[in-house]
Amino acid sequence: MEELRVVFAGFGGQGLLFAGKVVANAGLIDGREVSWLPSYGPEMRGGTANCSVTLSDEPIGSPLIMNPNVLVAMNQPSLVKFEEAVVPGAKVFADTSLVNRLPQREDIEVFAHPATELAEDAGLKGLANIVLVGKVLKETALCSRETMEAAIRKAVPARKAQMVENNLQALELGFNL
Amino acid sequence: MAEQTETLKYERPKSLLPVVTNYCPGCAHGTVNRLVAEVIDELGIEGTTIGVSPVGCSVMMYQFFGCDFVEAAHGRAPAVATGLKRVNPDNIVFAYQGDGDLASIGMAETIHAATRGEQITVIFINNAIYGMTGGQMAPTSLPNQVTQTSPYGRDVATAGYPVRVCELLSSLDGVAYLERVTVDTPAHIRQAKKAIRKAFQNQVDGIGYSLVEVVATCPTNWGMTPQDSFEWMRENMLPYYPLGVYRDVVAEGFADAAEAAAARAADCPIASQGGAR
Amino acid sequence: MAQNEKVLMKGNEAIAESAIRAGCRFFFGYPITPQTELAAYMSKRMPKVEGTYLQAESEVAAINMVYGAAAAGARVMTSSSSPGISLKSEGVSYIAGADLPCLIVNIERGGPGLGSIQPSQSDYWQATRALGHGDYHMVVYAPATVQEMADLSYKAFDVADKYRTPVMILGDGMLGQMMEPVSLPEPRTELPEKPWATTGHRGQREHNVANSLYLSAEELERTNFERFERYDIIKREEALSEEVDCDDADIIVVAFGASSRIARSAVKEARKQGIKAGLFRPITLWPFPVEALAATVGHAKAYLTVEMNMGQMVEDVRLVVEGRAPVEFYGRTGGVIPTPDEVLEQIRAIDERLGE
Structure with missing residues (x-):
């Protein structure tokens, strides 16, 4: 299977690190090589946060993704920051609730959905991250539905177990977009 | 010929090894080392006691005592003692430190071991000078005291004021017992021994951090005879460093330092809660 | 285990x-x-x-x-x-x-x-x-x-x-x-x-x-x-070390810890481009894996150490290589992480020089 290099980018508080953790857990369940790296440093304080998740069938070199083949952008600055970095043929997922200018490149596939609003409308406030994970799953087939659901159960900490159901609904919502 | 009976009046404490110490004549270290050894003997704790020696004139203490010993870096004895005591809480751990070691380079370790309420015993020798390095100004050198590095006398305008350790530590909640003593006369030596014994007994009983400050002399670096140095000490140091008990939670009616601290913080809701664990 | x-x-x-x-x-x-x-x-x-x-x-x-x-x-x-x-x-x-x-x-x-x-x-x-x-x-x-x-x-x-x-x-x-x-x-x-x-x-x-x-x-x-x-x-x-494709390598990249991961990506890409590159990764820095690295000295034509500093381990590599092959250095410092592309560029430059 092709190496998956996903960057989740947006504001702190949008659950980007958690979304990355869900995808990383999917890789773990499938027995693949996995790395998850949060951004930290000045950009953490400048309003944007991101995390790099790599799933591969070979040992992973640098966990810091310079050229993602999947980008999940949950705000405008993040899209601007990574737009040029994604490889040709990359799949870019934009939350149009917060992104109003989409990439102009023609060598990439763009999936634009108002994930934040869709989540809120469905009573899943704060789960736009997982809505987008659902859409990523559908478009990339990075793993099976069962694996991703199991990954959500694994990633949600025990003390927040009541959140599992909402996360699964968000996944479903995104998958059906 | 009438039968002669010998009564042994004075002998080496068992917990002191039969070696010659490196202390100068008239120095308080010899006396205080012996008092510590007598207390260890009397409490029967040599086999479970670990000493921590400082950097200073008593740096070789581990060669004089029969109990286990750890030689600490300058000022770090309370931190080393903390490590020892946390690993083996049933051991009796004492740190023995001079004024430069305890109140200058090791002040942070001193204050924090005290405020943590480490169950250790600290013996503090305050002779107002750095002895081993040849008589430099110490954190407890008196105003106008001449030393190698205050050749015109300690100028408080530039060098600041001496530290009164017992008074300073007495504000901390972790402390169970603080007493300042000296060893210039038999009566004072008896009182010093009583204080040292209490500081060790407190540890045996788990009452809390205990420190005994011994106001002491340094004839060699003060440039005086032993007799004159004790006279100088009585005249100048005792008014600045008054003898007496600065904290004794048991005498105040508490079971231990923790109980005294709780009473003091009774009006603070969060401090009065049980642990979250 | x-x-x-x-x-x-x-x-x-x-x-x-x-x-x-x-x-x-x-x-x-x-x-x-x-x-x-x-x-x-x-x-x-x-x-x-x-x-x-x-x-x-x-x-x-x-x-x-x-x-x-x-x-x-x-x-x-x-x-x-x-x-x-x-x-x-x-x-x-x-x-x-x-x-x-x-x-x-x-x-x-x-x-x-x-x-x-x-x-x-x-x-x-x-x-x-x-x-x-x-x-x-x-x-x-x-x-x-x-x-x-x-x-x-x-x-x-x-x-x-x-x-x-x-x-x-x-x-x-x-x-x-x-x-x-x-x-x-x-x-x-x-x-x-x-x-x-x-x-x-x-x-x-x-x-x-x-x-x-x-x-x-x-x-x-x-x-x-x-x-x-x-x-x-x-x-x-x-002494511990890991070798990746060193056996027939002309250019051996020496790197430890995080920078070795970046070097690994670069070496993999270099191989794809037909450059015989390998990675030597010290796992113990002291003791430095002297013997294992020395064993590569016969066949490797050049070494490149990659570090996230101004060039520190490179001195140990030079002590082992003893001038028998050039030992070059590439590093980023201050908290900047080098990219595989940067390292690849260095490997390619060395490869070109070796071909001259």
Whole structure:
């Protein structure tokens, strides 16, 4: 299977690190090589946060993704920051609730959905991250539905177990977009 | 010929090894080392006691005592003692430190071991000078005291004021017992021994951090005879460093330092809660 | 080592959990970025295993608490990041001088001074040459994956006890904060006896003394000679390294820890482009894997060391290569992480020069 290099980018508080953790857990369940790296440093304080998740069938070199083949952008600055970095043929997922200018490149596939609003409308406030994970799953087939659901159960900490159901609904919502 | 009976009046404490110490004549270290050894003997704790020696004139203490010993870096004895005591809480751990070691380079370790309420015993020798390095100004050198590095006398305008350790530590909640003593006369030596014994007994009983400050002399670096140095000490140091008990939670009616601290913080809701664990 | 079920863990947490499984029950530390997760994990876990987590008043105090606990015979550790490690250097020298075992973790950040909080490898010299004063070494492990952070921390306690020496794990902010699947080692049930520990003689033996002071120069010299004989054994027995495609390589990239991962990506890409490149990765930085690297000197035409500093390990590589092939250096510093493309560019440039 092709190496998956996903960057989740947006504001702190949008659950980007958690979304990355869900995808990383999917890789773990499938027995693949996995790395998850949060951004930290000045950009953490400048309003944007991101995390790099790599799933591969070979040992992973640098966990810091310079050229993602999947980008999940949950705000405008993040899209601007990574737009040029994604490889040709990359799949870019934009939350149009917060992104109003989409990439102009023609060598990439763009999936634009108002994930934040869709989540809120469905009573899943704060789960736009997982809505987008659902859409990523559908478009990339990075793993099976069962694996991703199991990954959500694994990633949600025990003390927040009541959140599992909402996360699964968000996944479903995104998958059906 | 009438039968002669010998009564042994004075002998080496068992917990002191039969070696010659490196202390100068008239120095308080010899006396205080012996008092510590007598207390260890009397409490029967040599086999479970670990000493921590400082950097200073008593740096070789581990060669004089029969109990286990750890030689600490300058000022770090309370931190080393903390490590020892946390690993083996049933051991009796004492740190023995001079004024430069305890109140200058090791002040942070001193204050924090005290405020943590480490169950250790600290013996503090305050002779107002750095002895081993040849008589430099110490954190407890008196105003106008001449030393190698205050050749015109300690100028408080530039060098600041001496530290009164017992008074300073007495504000901390972790402390169970603080007493300042000296060893210039038999009566004072008896009182010093009583204080040292209490500081060790407190540890045996788990009452809390205990420190005994011994106001002491340094004839060699003060440039005086032993007799004159004790006279100088009585005249100048005792008014600045008054003898007496600065904290004794048991005498105040508490079971231990923790109980005294709780009473003091009774009006603070969060401090009065049980642990979250 | 038994293969337990893999879990996703941050490098910092893997070190902590693995240390606990190695029997470490005493942690003394002081807060600093980017080792934060390690201390936080310990503060949560230690009380559950009847261990001690103590936040010291300073790095200086923390390492001296480690000294005391090591003297008392416990498996004990501290962790910090670069500026904090500088503060610990005094204590580490005393620990080495008193022949006591312990683990020190350095999750490096950029320097000098307060530096940055981003990952760096600029404490290589400090770790392998000059952490503290005096004639001594400590074993230094440079993990490159979260799994290695777990495995080497576990091993570190055994090596420390075996040779009675401080051992360092030299990581960096990237390895500390990244998550990877990791299989944790089995908890230790038996720990080695330490008859030298200062635990109280109980009338059963002569007194034990933990000490690094020798007033006689000859006695200190003798002690140092003995310690260096032990270091010779460590050099023979404990050096570790990994080689990727080195057998037929013309260009060998030498890199450790985080930068070795970047180098690995670059070497892989170079091979795809037809350049015979390989990766040599020291896992122990002290002892440096001299023999293994020396074995490549016959066939490799050039070496490139890649580091996240201004060029520190490159000196050790040059000592091994002894001028028999060019040894070049590429590094980023201050917390900047080099990219595989940058390294690839260097490999290609060397390849072109070799072709001339």
